[in-house]
Amino acid sequence: MDISKLEIPILQAPVEATVDLAATVSEAGGMGSIQGTWNTPDETAELVEEILNKTSSPFFVNFALAFTPHSFDAVIEAGVPVITFSWGLEPGLIERAHRNNVAVGVQVGSVDGAKLAITKGTDFVICQGIEAGGHVQSTTSLANLLPRVVASVGEVPVFAAGGLADGEDIAWALHEGATGVMLGTRFVATQESVAHKLYKESILASSGSDTVYTVCFDGGWSQAPHRVIRNRTLKIWEDAGCPPPGRRPGEGEIVANDSSGYEVKRYDSDTPAASFIEGEMRDLCLYAGMGCDKIHDIPSASELVLHLWKDYQLGKKAP
Numbered sequence: 001m002d003i004s005k006l007e008i009p010i011l012q013a014p015v016e017a018t019v020d021l022a023a024t025v026s027e028a029g030g031m032g033s034i035q036g037t038w039n040t041p042d043e044t045a046e047l048v049e050e051i052l053n054k055t056s057s058p059f060f061v062n063f064a065l066a067f068t069p070h071s072f073d074a075v076i077e078a079g080v081p082v083i084t085f086s087w088g089l090e091p092g093l094i095e096r097a098h099r100n101n102v103a104v105g106v107q108v109g110s111v112d113g114a115k116l117a118i119t120k121g122t123d124f125v126i127c128q129g130i131e132a133g134g135h136v137q138s139t140t141s142l143a144n145l146l147p148r149v150v151a152s153v154g155e156v157p158v159f160a161a162g163g164l165a166d167g168e169d170i171a172w173a174l175h176e177g178a179t180g181v182m183l184g185t186r187f188v189a190t191q192e193s194v195a196h197k198l199y200k201e202s203i204l205a206s207s208g209s210d211t212v213y214t215v216c217f218d219g220g221w222s223q224a225p226h227r228v229i230r231n232r233t234l235k236i237w238e239d240a241g242c243p244p245p246g247r248r249p250g251e252g253e254i255v256a257n258d259s260s261g262y263e264v265k266r267y268d269s270d271t272p273a274a275s276f277i278e279g280e281m282r283d284l285c286l287y288a289g290m291g292c293d294k295i296h297d298i299p300s301a302s303e304l305v306l307h308l309w310k311d312y313q314l315g316k317k318a319p
Contacts, residue, residue, distance in 0.1 A: 001058050001081055001103050003124045004157045006031055008309045009180025010170070011126075011159055012187045012301070014062040014084075015134050015287060016199075016271065019047055021192035021301050023054035028305035031082070036061040041074035048078040060084050060105065064135070066224065069093065076100045084126065087137060087224075089113075091120040107161070109138030114149045114158075124157040125149065126182055130213060131163030133185045133289035135226045138162065150177035163208065165291030167311025174312075185289040186308075190301045196272035198281040200298055202229055208290035217285035218245065219268035226269075229286040233266050255283050 007029035012021065014035040022032030034051070036044045044061065051059055058081045063069040065088025072093060075083065083097050086107035097104045098121065106117035107126040114125050127149045129142025138145065142162040150158050157179035164173060165186045173181050188195050189203045206229050213227050216237050222245070228234065233250070240249045250266045256279025257263045264270045264284060272281040299307070 011182035013182050013184030015184045016188045016193045016195040018194050019050045022059050023051050024301040026055045026057035026059045028302040030305045033060045036071045037064045041071040044071035045074040045078040048075050048080050094121045111148050111152050126159045129162030131290040133227045134287040135224050146176050163290035165294040170312045189295050189298050192301045194273050196281050199272045206292040217269050221269050229288045233283045255279050
């Protein structure tokens with residue numbers, strides 16, 4: 001597919017995503033997504049099939065290549081139209097996707113990363129700034145990085161990501177030459193998101209200055225930088241001098257559990273999901289980008305996509 005021909009050039013990042021969230025965003029004219037890294041191949045293929053039963057519009061599955069993409073072949077066989085990669089670049093996977101008529105996007109955090117992705121055949125680039133929530137590849141602000149990436153990739157579409165949350169942000173990104181945007185935190189605060197209600201409420205109550213770029217919550221993904229909302233766990237760790245794993249206060253303490261009995265420990269990278277029934281939800285990892293200031297409600301995903309695009313079209317001007 002030609003990513004530049006999306007009806008509404010808004011991608012939903014694969015964070016706290018469900019089949020309903022992905023399908024709803026795609027049906028509204030954007031492009032929804034799910035993650036494919038941490039499920040089994042059968043589980044991920046089933047999710048793809050469920051989305052295909054709900055929409056004929058394009059969507060994507062993301063693989064974080066810091067981990068082995070065990071479900072890659074399964075999602076291709078299931079009929080996924082688009083795959084994206086973050087935290088790594090494997091040309092062989094891009095070639096395999098293209099042989100099956102699957103489009104590929106690669107998330108980058110630098111100009112050189114964007115150039116390399118182009119030489120390896122990616123169909124579009126996701127340019128991530130350090131303002132992004134969740135795991136962050138970039139160490140550069142989006143305002144600094146985006147125009148340089150756009151200038152470096154020729155005609156290849158570029159989607160801006162990192163701290164973007166409203167129509168004015170979309171206007172700015174398109175003014176800088178982006179084809180569209182990818183939003184993560186804004187879609188966590190929707191009705192279809194799998195995030196726990198206290199997580200969503202924490203986003204609404206926070207500002208960009210309440211988020212921090214850190215390696216505190218690295219249980220399950222060692223030393224990978226991420227941006228989260230400040231909370232008690234982070235304070236305990238910082239007050240202790242930011243000690244390494246094995247020496248952190250409260251390490252190994254069970255903070256919450258879900259309805260299946262799955263337990264989350266302090267410093268784990270797990271976020272509180274709607275299925276969590278006991279524990280201190282706000283002490284868990286709360287991924288969020290610096291656009292929190294602009295998030296004030298929890299709409300349906302379709303309402304959000306249409307509102308964002310209408311907000312942009314009604315004349316929001318780039319600074």
